[in-house]
Amino acid sequence: MDDPGLVALPVGFERFHRQDFVNYQLNRARALGSADRPELAAAAARLRSTADGAPVFAALSRRAAAEGRLREAAGCARLAEFFTPPSSALKAERYRRYRELFDAAVPGLARHEVPYAGAALPAYTLPASGPRAGATVLVHGGVRLGDRGVPPDLPADRRRRSFMRVSVRTRARLSPTLRAVVEQVLYMLDSSDPADVPDWFLGMNARHLGSGRVRHDVLLLCGEHDAFQPPVLTRAQARAFTGARSVTTRMFTRPEQADQHCQMANLELACQVLTAWLRSTGAEGPAPQPEPHP
Template sequence: MDRFDFPVGYYNLHKIKIIEFQLNRWHSFGYARLEDMVEAGKRINTADDWKEEMIRQAEKALAEGRTMNGAFYYRAAEFFTLPSDPDKLKLYDKFIDLFYNNVFANDDIERVLVPYEDGYLSSMKVPSRMDTTKGQIVIHGGFDSFIEEFYSMAVYFSNLGYEVIMFEGPGQGATLKKYNLPLTHEWEKPIKAILDYFNLDDVTLIGISMGGWLCLRASAFEPRIKRVIASSIAFDYMQIPPKFIASFARFLFKYPKLMNYLAELKMKKMPQEKWGIYNLMYITKKDTPLDASKMILELSEENLHSDLVKQDVLILTGEEDHFIPLKMHHKQVKALTNAKSITERIFTRDDQGHNHCQIGNFGLALDVMAKWIKNHSK
């Protein structure tokens, strides 16, 4: 694929925020037709309807010869499929097969398994499409993404002359699904493995969503990272809700049965919470909401070590992010007391990048990143 189009616009596609966001997500990254997402939004009533409708969209797209759409609709179908459902892995495998063996089979993609602990870190290398290489960019996601989702991003930077390496750390993608490595907050460890394996130095690290927290944590301990870009930073996950809610949550940790019971009630009433709790249990490989939620305590201000970050830093935030409130952006900027430089960009509704990870105008976010990297490179 020579290039991707990044459409502009965050659309009102569903009354449930997380469903609306997911429908916009695949369109904004350049993989889905808006008309398909509009149609799906009309046919989906709740998250329980999601899987079958997205499979229907995938099959329809493939029958019409739209293989890229079809592949990513299988990925979309996998998203809300619960870990207990055997279709979850089947849908993932279907997506991966179409991605590498059909849609992008002729692209210059190198798939690499990087040894790590008792398994491997799934990674992808995309070379510069220019005669010379301007430098290396390393990209990873966070709570729910696969590296294949960021391929349009990799192609964008490759066309600008950068070598791009994307990887899935513990708790992500194939690293979790195939090699059973659960999420860790000590992100400097997988980053070290990636930098060592590819013999990288003087790199730009980009972390998306929860990856924004993880990339800053890694930068605090890894000097080979010279520039770091955090998209939709959380800073401290226990500081996201109001203080009284956070205090109540900490109280519940002392009463496991009560916390698990209340979590079950929450999952029944709130689709975003249901998906979030189940996915957290899945990526941490824990059996109860309580045990999984202990990871949230690890993603803290103290463990982030913002004061140790000495690189050039770019922070991108959506003003109306439905996951991460704007206050977290300001807390993070204030905490970076020793950064070489700090550049911040808050995207507004006028930009159409006002939601999480600039879904609605991802192309603008990439343009901001590219100009910043150029200005902060030797």
């Protein structure tokens, strides 16, 4: 590749760790080109549980930074931050370190602070690597560090909440994936009550999401073995876009090595599908304006 900021992304989903949740996180780092396979394999052997992840990858990040390998340093710092519980005092510190390394590792990146609601939303701009031939693409990074919840329209029944509290705690102890989800949702809600977690998810219902208000072209990408957002949710979301100008659903398969969550293991293919779709829809002119909120 002519652009020094671009790297060829690896293809293939590896079995680094026996726990699927941990294994996916390591594969995500590899798929993004921010960690070497041998280094990940060696680190995986030292991970007896998710609690080991933060110190192991924090040490690897420091070593990579000292060796001038900023991309790997940022990738390992991101893993260290991810495996740090939201309740830990080190969470914010490790996030700041990851952000600094990421900014240093990606040439041409410019950081911005967008004023919003008395605070600011972080944003980046990254110019095209070649001649500019299309419009600007706005990428939103999800809700992991987003709004602290939508109040659900649910009755505050004490017996129901007591049951949900016990159920969530029990299930979270048995599943590392669910435990991470519960911790993250409680962090976003600024809550310590596990009963708030199912209420928060139930609050993201059809009425609150407002999918029918979308009037633009829509592309849904899904992996056939996505453990976080399975295909059944993709199909339901596609049906919910009743007012969209067009809805395209692309299911990635195991033979394509893109069947996992967010197509980790073949991001190049996912990017090709996305850019081809952007070109095809962009040639049709601007999308209709969305209806005003009732």
